[in-house]
Amino acid sequence: MPFALKFPVPRVDQVGVEERSVKFTKRSIKNDAKSEGLKMAVSMMDLTTLEGADSKGKVTHLCRKARQPMQAKYHCPPCAAVCVYPNQVPHAVKELEGSGIPVASVATGFPSGQYPLKLRLADVKDAVNSGASEIDMVISRGTFLEGGLAEVFDEIAAVKEACGKAHLKVIFETGELQTYDNVRLVSQLSIEAGADFIKTSTGKVSPAATLPVTLVMVETVRDHYLATGRKIGVKPAGGIRTAKQALQYLVMVKETVGNDWLTPELFRFGASSLLGDVELQLAKFVDGNYQSADYFSNG
Amino acid sequence: MSQAKPQLKFEDGWDYAPAPESTPVPLKSKYELFINGKFVAPKNGRYFRSVNPATGKQLARIAKAETVDVNAAVRSARRAYEKIWGPMPGSERGKYLFRIARIIQEKARELAILESMDGGKPIKESRDVDLPLAAAHFFYYAGWADKLDYAFPGKSPDPVGVAGQVIPWNFPLLMAAWKIAPALACGNTVVLKPAETTSVTAIHLAEIFDEAGLPPGVVNIVTGAGEIGAAVVGHPDVDKVAFTGSTEVGKRIAAAAVGTRKKLTLELGGKAANIVFEDAPMEQAVEGVINGIYFNQGHVCCAGSRLLLQESIHDDFVERLERRIETLRVGDPLDKNTDIGAINSKQQLGRITKLIGAGIDEGAQLHTSSADLPDEGFWCRPSFFTGVSASHRIAREEIFGPVLSVMTFRTPAEAVARANDTCYGLSAGIWTDKGSRIFKMANQIKAGVIWGNTFNKFDPTSPFGGFKESGFGREGGVQGLLPYVRL
Numbered sequence: 001m002p003f004a005l006k007f008p009v010p011r012v013d014q015v016g017v018e019e020r021s022v023k024f025t026k027r028s029i030k031n032d033a034k035s036e037g038l039k040m041a042v043s044m045m046d047l048t049t050l051e052g053a054d055s056k057g058k059v060t061h062l063c064r065k066a067r068q069p070m071q072a073k074y075h076c077p078p079c080a081a082v083c084v085y086p087n088q089v090p091h092a093v094k095e096l097e098g099s100g101i102p103v104a105s106v107a108t109g110f111p112s113g114q115y116p117l118k119l120r121l122a123d124v125k126d127a128v129n130s131g132a133s134e135i136d137m138v139i140s141r142g143t144f145l146e147g148g149l150a151e152v153f154d155e156i157a158a159v160k161e162a163c164g165k166a167h168l169k170v171i172f173e174t175g176e177l178q179t180y181d182n183v184r185l186v187s188q189l190s191i192e193a194g195a196d197f198i199k200t201s202t203g204k205v206s207p208a209a210t211l212p213v214t215l216v217m218v219e220t221v222r223d224h225y226l227a228t229g230r231k232i233g234v235k236p237a238g239g240i241r242t243a244k245q246a247l248q249y250l251v252m253v254k255e256t257v258g259n260d261w262l263t264p265e266l267f268r269f270g271a272s273s274l275l276g277d278v279e280l281q282l283a284k285f286v287d288g289n290y291q292s293a294d295y296f297s298n299g
Numbered sequence: 300m301s302q303a304k305p306q307l308k309f310e311d312g313w314d315y316a317p318a319p320e321s322t323p324v325p326l327k328s329k330y331e332l333f334i335n336g337k338f339v340a341p342k343n344g345r346y347f348r349s350v351n352p353a354t355g356k357q358l359a360r361i362a363k364a365e366t367v368d369v370n371a372a373v374r375s376a377r378r379a380y381e382k383i384w385g386p387m388p389g390s391e392r393g394k395y396l397f398r399i400a401r402i403i404q405e406k407a408r409e410l411a412i413l414e415s416m417d418g419g420k421p422i423k424e425s426r427d428v429d430l431p432l433a434a435a436h437f438f439y440y441a442g443w444a445d446k447l448d449y450a451f452p453g454k455s456p457d458p459v460g461v462a463g464q465v466i467p468w469n470f471p472l473l474m475a476a477w478k479i480a481p482a483l484a485c486g487n488t489v490v491l492k493p494a495e496t497t498s499v500t501a502i503h504l505a506e507i508f509d510e511a512g513l514p515p516g517v518v519n520i521v522t523g524a525g526e527i528g529a530a531v532v533g534h535p536d537v538d539k540v541a542f543t544g545s546t547e548v549g550k551r552i553a554a555a556a557v558g559t560r561k562k563l564t565l566e567l568g569g570k571a572a573n574i575v576f577e578d579a580p581m582e583q584a585v586e587g588v589i590n591g592i593y594f595n596q597g598h599v600c601c602a603g604s605r606l607l608l609q610e611s612i613h614d615d616f617v618e619r620l621e622r623r624i625e626t627l628r629v630g631d632p633l634d635k636n637t638d639i640g641a642i643n644s645k646q647q648l649g650r651i652t653k654l655i656g657a658g659i660d661e662g663a664q665l666h667t668s669s670a671d672l673p674d675e676g677f678w679c680r681p682s683f684f685t686g687v688s689a690s691h692r693i694a695r696e697e698i699f700g701p702v703l704s705v706m707t708f709r710t711p712a713e714a715v716a717r718a719n720d721t722c723y724g725l726s727a728g729i730w731t732d733k734g735s736r737i738f739k740m741a742n743q744i745k746a747g748v749i750w751g752n753t754f755n756k757f758d759p760t761s762p763f764g765g766f767k768e769s770g771f772g773r774e775g776g777v778q779g780l781l782p783y784v785r786l
Contacts, residue, residue: 027635
């Protein structure tokens, strides 16, 4: 490897990491633990819409949903952020004014990243100037797979600089990197290049987030924290659709890196359909029985 | 910069609510012997207590067999062997075994709960490991019953006769399946003696045999302490002896079998080395080491109880282990989130405690989790020793508890030498990213089962057994048929 990272990148055994992930799914989360966990999941949710068809109206719906996902009687906290394309940032900022909920914007030629660097940096600056306080960038997977680690490192560092005060989330698109060794390597590389958050996927490629992939990322974050004291966040995105899955991720985080990471500052879900299922579950705690999905508003 | 070293916090904050398995199980207050297809009281009418190790309280009363009962069991097995089971075509025997396997699957949940109540192992292990594997063994050997001619080409395999089988308390139902399934598949009949502290599920298995319509006498179960096991294996009309348990008892059984016509297989103790190289997949190696020693509270004969670390990774790996044992949940075996259950018996807890004391006395450093232990019952926190040298008792004797001994090595040759520096030879684990090294070392380590980048993997198709004082003969796979046939 021509590019030397500061900290070691241990190898990952595929069978072992997948086996470990299955064990997290065997935890039984009931009663208070379940309702508390689900509320925490909502507070960690980056409510997301990333469609070509996104309009101001759609973004308005989403922002209102993020402010108050459920009726007051369910005591459901607001979401962590609203994640949109750069064009929708000004509108989302306006809609979320006074709520304290940040606007996250995808940038750097999302979702492919296949644009010249200067355009990608302009994309970032534009989103930041429009009021985005979190930037979700995509790395150049092609360059990474070619072995251009130094280039990827420099790009992340340049984007971080362009972000200014905005938080930087680095999206790997792990479905395209394929191996866990690649995930561990790119995680460490991004952290050293200045990422505040590392994120699995754009949601445009399948498979998106999986439990074992996210576990490898959380393990990287943990080892980096223990070595340096610096806390990096992790965001699985795409493919998390059920309340049960969300709880499995929280179990994994809790048992891998400890309770300090169970906060929206350090763990997020990128999801568009997860909230609906969580709402059904949360409502059951108050109402005593499951309601039809028709009783809950879409974002 | 004098900054405090970063620490992970596993306490406080979000935690799992208790998730106990409900227990609508058909637990009886009294368990009888199973002889000649009937549940019968012991001739002397005496019973002993079986204790739930998680509470220390009585779970049930178990029939205390004596020699007269063993004689009846062997007589019944002999009759069934000669009149029914021996002459029966393999295809017919297979049908019974398939039926038994299916009923085990149907009753898996209640059997898993009973296993955890009686033995103290966490419900997630009895549910996800013991029961599925027990059923799988019956399915696997059911398939062999009518294909024995193909297992031994050119030979005509005949059954041996009456098998006397004595099994341990660490995997009560699973060990019964390991012993009974190949014996029956080959046309033998059985007298089984479960361990004194864990007889309950064996009798429930007898009910399953009954439900499956297994002819009377094909399997007989006598319960009691060690002397009843000795009576079973020492009975002159027993043709084949199979024992799983301690090396000490195994030696006595071997001595008693000398000069008799009995075929003998022994599966005894172990002190397996788990060898981790610096290029190992580190996270997975930690998990493998944890699983290797703390699975079933360390009550596993093939447990990876000696950890051999390459010197360059020793400190880092030890820190990883320290952090990891903090996340192991110790407590109620019936809680679905429990990782470490109760120690099987007061006696066993005493042995573990004594050896931990020996480790401390000999100068090794004890690391232990800070888990709270329940007030009642028998418990031991997951623990490991560093600074262990090869001559320490904790490096040589089988502890059979959740206690790991950590040592170091510098080169592959030294790792092999250290791994083989034991009277046992049941299993070993090798962790490295270099596949060729795994194969080379596997040829040099004297152990019956060697796992590469994993540990404690069991499958009915794979033979299991020991080198040296870990015993002889194999269970599982086509090799597992061999002790039960005459060629």
